[in-house]
Amino acid sequence: MPRMPRNAKATRERILDAAEKLFAKRGFDGVTVRQIMSGAGADVALAYYHFKSKRDLFDAVLLRRAKTLNEMRLAALEEVEKRHPNDPPSIEEIIEAFTHPLLDVLAKEPDEWRDYMALVAQINNSPEWGGALMTRYFDPLVKRFLDALRRALPDSREEDLFWSYHFLSGALTLTFAETGRIDNLSDGLCKSSDMEAANARMPRFVAAGFRALCGPPADEA
Amino acid sequence: MPRMPRNAKATRERILDAAEKLFAKRGFDGVTVRQIMSGAGADVALAYYHFKSKRDLFDAVLLRRAKTLNEMRLAALEEVEKRHPNDPPSIEEIIEAFTHPLLDVLAKEPDEWRDYMALVAQINNSPEWGGALMTRYFDPLVKRFLDALRRALPDSREEDLFWSYHFLSGALTLTFAETGRIDNLSDGLCKSSDMEAANARMPRFVAAGFRALCGPPADEA
DNA sequence: ACTTTATTTCAACGGTTGTTGATGTGCAAG
DNA sequence: CTTGCACATCAACAACCGTTGAAATAAAGT
Secondary structure, eight states, X not given: OOOOOTTHHHHHHHHHHXXXXXXXXXXXXXXOHHHHHHHHTSOTHHHHXXXXXXXXXXXXXXXXXXXXXXXXXXXXXXXXXXXXXXXXXXXXXXXXXHHHHHHHHHHHSHHHHHHHHHHHHHHHTOTTTHHHHHHHHHHHHHHHHHXXXXXXXXXXXXXXXXXXXXXXXXXXXXXXXXXXXHHHHTTTSSOTTOHHHHHHHHHHHHHHHHHHHHSSOOOOO | OOOOOTTHHHHHHHHHHHHXXXXXXXXXXXXXXXXXXXXXXXXXXXXXXXXXXXXXXXXXXXXXXXXXXXXHHHHHHHHHHHHOSSSOOOHHHHHHHHHHHHHHHHHHSHXXXXXXXXXXXHHHTOTTTHHHHHHHHHHHHHHHHHHHHHHHOTTOOHHHHHHHHHHHHHHXXXXXXXXXXXXXXXXXXXXXXXXXXXXXXXXXXXXXXXXXXXXXXXXXX
């Protein structure tokens, strides 16, 4: 049985919190271990005691919340499928199971999740790490969703399905990034941080895209 | 009249090329000036002679191709509008004028443009720089396109229009990033570098999204 | 030939980087 | 009380960072 001295776990968590916040804002190379540990209020060497290296700390930050996230989204998907025992669910319902848990947790506990989501957004668009890391942490869940979408779109070609998911992924992660770009563009009318607004629009937008690309050919007589 | 010694311009351009390639792969902080100048085959100090600082070099990299890019896209849009003197163009045509020049130049001159596009993708999703830099370099053009879309979607609400563009921007830039994620996900069936494939699908996907979000309400009797 | 000016090289600066080993502290088991 | 172990502190390592000033080179103007 592992010992649990006074605040060991608490320290480890504080380091992860500080690292998450800084990595999300400036990326892996834009942050020093000293800045992280200063934010965590702990000695520099403790970073290397609890984690072996800066890179391993980075991975630990990513891994920490990935499990929770995947579980939430899987539960949402299974809930949808349970609601449709025989007929396939609508595209909107499937997409919503994919996006809603994320945007919802962001709308309800922004301080807890904002930084992590922004970090994922940055990684997804990084040529260096995007392919490998996103695959490592989210592939099983994504494949599960693609299965559901395939069933709901029986006429789809495989390539169209993958590219459609790709577009969805891009739209979703840019929303997570919360760069403030839409604030500038719309002169303050829209806000990057308004996850309710994104939540209300993304499933409809994306579902229409899926249908246009993977659905049965529109009969334009 | 500025003097033009032997290969002054050539050196400046070689520095920009090397910087572009490295910044695209590892981001601003993941690259050292020494690595850049080693890639350019020139002395470190020359970076500070031709550009004042690392940050200014970064901006110069961004600026160099932005002009060309904006001109190409504006020309494509004006061509579409000239084709429709009275009636508004279709959403697909407008979106295509927005995306096709980029994906086309990527498909035809990949070595010249791939790194720059990947860099833009990374910046667009960076909380630190995304808002400010994308606004600085691409705002006038984007507003021009939003005008065209607004005319083609007379029933649209302003917020829906901005969010739809936001989703488009995310889908487009993730495509530029070429992270190899879709290669992994599809087990090699789709390739991140296949811009023809993205080109063939993106306008249809995105136009359907715009119509679903900004179009007239679907009459579901 | 001499000056001027633009480009390039060289060597170095103070400061910071990720990382480590030695040492100390506090608590539980023997 | 002493031993053992998890956790924390401290000081330091070599390597590297962005940046600069002074000096060499080279081409153009006079």
